[in-house]
Amino acid sequence: MMLKETSRKNAVHIMLVYTGGCNGCDIEVVNAVLSPFYDLEQYKVMLTWNPREADILAVTGPVTKKIAPALKEIYDAIPEPKLVAAIGACATVGGPYANLGGDLGSSDQIIGGVEKVIPVDAKLPGCPPRPEDILQVVASVIPLLAEKR
Amino acid sequence: MADTDRKDRAEYEVPLGIVHSALLEPFRTRLFVDDETVVDAEITYDSAHRGIERIMEGMPVQKGLIITERICGICSHIHLWNGTRMVEQGLGIEVPQRAHHIRVIGNELERIHSHLLFLGHAFEILGHETFSMRCFMLREPVQNILFFLSGNRVHYTISVIGGIRPRADIDKEKRRTLLGMLNSLEEGCKNFANRALKDSLIVSRIKEIGYLSKDDAVKYGALGPNLRASGVCEDVRTRVSEYSNFDFDIIVYDGGAVLDRVACRVFEVLESIKIIRQALETLPDEEPMNVDFEIGEMGFSTSYNEAARGEIYDSCALDESGRIKNYINRTPSMSSISAMEVSCIGDHLTDASLIIASCDPCLTCTNRITVVDENKGREYVLGPDEIRSMTRRRRI
Ligand code: SF4
Numbered sequence: 001m002m003l004k005e006t007s008r009k010n011a012v013h014i015m016l017v018y019t020g021g022c023n024g025c026d027i028e029v030v031n032a033v034l035s036p037f038y039d040l041e042q043y044k045v046m047l048t049w050n051p052r053e054a055d056i057l058a059v060t061g062p063v064t065k066k067i068a069p070a071l072k073e074i075y076d077a078i079p080e081p082k083l084v085a086a087i088g089a090c091a092t093v094g095g096p097y098a099n100l101g102g103d104l105g106s107s108d109q110i111i112g113g114v115e116k117v118i119p120v121d122a123k124l125p126g127c128p129p130r131p132e133d134i135l136q137v138v139a140s141v142i143p144l145l146a147e148k149r
Numbered sequence: 150m151a152d153t154d155r156k157d158r159a160e161y162e163v164p165l166g167i168v169h170s171a172l173l174e175p176f177r178t179r180l181f182v183d184d185e186t187v188v189d190a191e192i193t194y195d196s197a198h199r200g201i202e203r204i205m206e207g208m209p210v211q212k213g214l215i216i217t218e219r220i221c222g223i224c225s226h227i228h229l230w231n232g233t234r235m236v237e238q239g240l241g242i243e244v245p246q247r248a249h250h251i252r253v254i255g256n257e258l259e260r261i262h263s264h265l266l267f268l269g270h271a272f273e274i275l276g277h278e279t280f281s282m283r284c285f286m287l288r289e290p291v292q293n294i295l296f297f298l299s300g301n302r303v304h305y306t307i308s309v310i311g312g313i314r315p316r317a318d319i320d321k322e323k324r325r326t327l328l329g330m331l332n333s334l335e336e337g338c339k340n341f342a343n344r345a346l347k348d349s350l351i352v353s354r355i356k357e358i359g360y361l362s363k364d365d366a367v368k369y370g371a372l373g374p375n376l377r378a379s380g381v382c383e384d385v386r387t388r389v390s391e392y393s394n395f396d397f398d399i400i401v402y403d404g405g406a407v408l409d410r411v412a413c414r415v416f417e418v419l420e421s422i423k424i425i426r427q428a429l430e431t432l433p434d435e436e437p438m439n440v441d442f443e444i445g446e447m448g449f450s451t452s453y454n455e456a457a458r459g460e461i462y463d464s465c466a467l468d469e470s471g472r473i474k475n476y477i478n479r480t481p482s483m484s485s486i487s488a489m490e491v492s493c494i495g496d497h498l499t500d501a502s503l504i505i506a507s508c509d510p511c512l513t514c515t516n517r518i519t520v521v522d523e524n525k526g527r528e529y530v531l532g533p534d535e536i537r538s539m540t541r542r543r544r545i
Contacts, residue, residue, distance in 0.1 A: 020199060024222025024303040031266060035285035064198055096219045097199050109200035128222065128303045 005146045008055070012045045012142055015054035015078070019071055020110065021061025021095070024128040025088035029058055033138075038131045043139050051077035055145055056138065062090040062097050062110040063117050075118045083141050086114040087134060089127040096127070187493045192486055205476045210236055210444060211310060213473045217463075218304050220478065223263050225304050226255045227456040228478065231463045233308040239450030239467070242442040247435050248312040249391045250428045251319060255298070255307040256454075257421040257428075261334075262291040263457035264374075264414040268345075271411060274503045275354065280345055287337050294330050298323070312438030324429055331429075335422045342415045355407040359504035361492040362405055371488035372459025372481040374417060378402045378409040385455035394431065395424045407504060444471035456481055 018026045033040045034047050048054050051074045063071060075084070089095040094112030114120050121144065124137045181189040201220055205213040214236070217228040230252050237244055269284035292302045299305035299317040307317045319327065345351060361371065366379035376383055380403040386392045387399070400416045402409035447467035454461050459481030466474045493504050 022219045022222040022225070024225070027222055027266065028303065031269065031285050031288070035289065036282050037286055037289040062199065066198065096216055097201070097204065109198050109203075127219075130302070 009142065009146050010044050012043075012056060012145065013048040013054045014040075014045050014056040014058055014138065015048050015051060015074075016058045016060070017071055017074055019059055019061040019067050019091070019114070020064035021088060021090040025060035025090065028128045028131055029060065029087060029134060033131050033134050038135060040135060040138060043135075043142065045138060045142070052079065054078050055082060056141060057082060057084045058087055058138075059084060059091050059114045059118075059120075060087050062094045062112050063114055064110050068111055068117050071114075071117055081145060083121045083145055084114065084118060085122040085124065085137055085141060086120045087124050087137070088129060089125050092123045092125050187496055189490075189494060192490055202476050202478060205473050207472050207474075210467055210471050210473055213476065214310070215306065217476075217478065218306060220480070222303050223266065224259055224456045224458070224461075226252075226259045226307055227454060227461055228463075229306065230256060230308045231452050231454045231456075231461055232478075233310055234454065235450050235452035235463045235465065236310055236444075236447065236467070238452060239447040240442065240444065242311055243439055244312055245433075245435050245437055245439055247433045247437045248308075248439075250432050251313050251317060251437065252308050253391055253395070254319075254425050254428050255295075255305060255317075257425045258291060258295055258298075260421045260457045261338075261418050262288050262295070264418050265291065267414055268411065271407075271503070272345075272351075275351070277351065280351070283341060287334070287341060290330060290334050290337070294327060294334070297326065297330070309438075310444070311440060311442055312436075315438065318437050319429070319432060324432065328426070328429055331422060331426060335419070338415075338418050338422065342419070346412055346415065352408060355411065355503070356404075357406055358496050359407040359410075359492045360405050360495070361488060363403075365491050366405065366488060369487040369491050370484040372484050373455070373457070374400075374413045374459070375410060375485055375488060376459065378413040379405040385453055385460050389454055392424075395427045397421075397424050445469060449475075458482055459485065 016026065016029055030047070040047075045056075051057075055078075057075065057078060059071070075082075086092050090097065091114045094110060097110050098112040111117060122137050122141050124133060126133065129137075181187070181191075201216060205216055208216070214229060214232045217232045218225045220228050236242075265284050265288040269281045269288065272278075272281035272284060275281075295305055296302045298319070299307055299314075305317065307313050361375070361379050363380045365371075366376050366381060371379065377400060380401060382399055382401045384399045386397075397420045400413050400420065402413050444467070446469045449464060449466045451462065451464040461481060462479040463477065465476040468474055489504070496504060
């Protein structure tokens, strides 16, 4: 394995952007998975708030119209190779705000689904997904990061 | 205050957000500083607007109430409970006492995890990683209790109209386990309270910043623990009939500083544990669900309750087929925002984000009054200035 790949695999930074959900997924990612209880850092994944440093972008929440430009800007600021994980029902399809059923359609304040704004590599449904599942998703995209360049 | 006034007084403007490491949630803070002292602050919180009240219009009430739970991922239970309570009161539906007990248990567990989350964040911003991690570690057992009780860690869906969801019922076995879990939680919380509030380093750092006087707290509409930390004894739980069977203290502090807000929440956690224990011990033995009701037309009905951050208000009416008309939900953060802005003033710039965090902002619920001007094709949120100027124009 090349030196570059080894080092990349051993220092993965994850950045979280919250795009208007209910805070549920957001807190599960930051405070459950990165807390000492579940401890994502055992996989050498660190939380960062700086897009220039990030490798994985975790997005939670249905993208509201207001925050879509900010999300795009953050995505562009992340250097290649980068991966995007959409976490939660909101981020994958728009969640309860998009799928109202009948003639009600979707809320007109949201774009709905991160896919519609930026390309997504991993999706994790659930409202909110369990911390074990979040761990698994992050652990499973790390090898992808090494392949991508 | 108009922008020009601010510019006269301030040397610089320090913007934080929309996405910023110290804020977690997407909101924008503008701090106007004069030689590193904050002279004015402005919080804009429109980026999470999802139009929930709007999408609930015309929904069958059972379905609509489930959406209220998705307003917030921290205080999800209280939104659902207060909404159900409002419909039950409006239609005169009787609810078994057992269901009331379990709903109260849900609400108090939620208060504990919300306060522990707050403490974790406050210490994180303070730079005390160890305490912050200890808080998150203490919070996990609460989440586990909630998961054990209802099957979900965040959206528990305990209340349904007429009672509680059968999955969230507490049988004998579950009750014993819950009491055991509660004992170890209480011990952890007591140890932590002792350790954190006696730490001279932490206390000296947070005791004299972020002062919010009693008058200001009332004037700017602070609610819940923020209000109680400024010396006002006010708790909606004292007026909610479901709580009348339980004995608990209201924690009031006079200082109004960050320390008081932290201490107030620490001790509220212990009070909540007390309430849960009483509720579990006196749990009546009966069916937790009353299915003998009919949903039909309902006039305007309201309900108040105490969420983790203060008073919450819900109101709506139903049409003949039980569809929601005009759902209104007013959450505590909405009212506390101006108090947050005020408590920053006069402090050093570096303390501002800590002070805002010490008021426990939770803004998913608060995004509203977005005005879309279709002719000009722009979208904006009404601020106090616009509202005032609109009121003035109206009078002429
Ligand atoms: S998926 Fe559920 S928990 Fe996650 S942000 Fe959306 S509503 Fe909240």
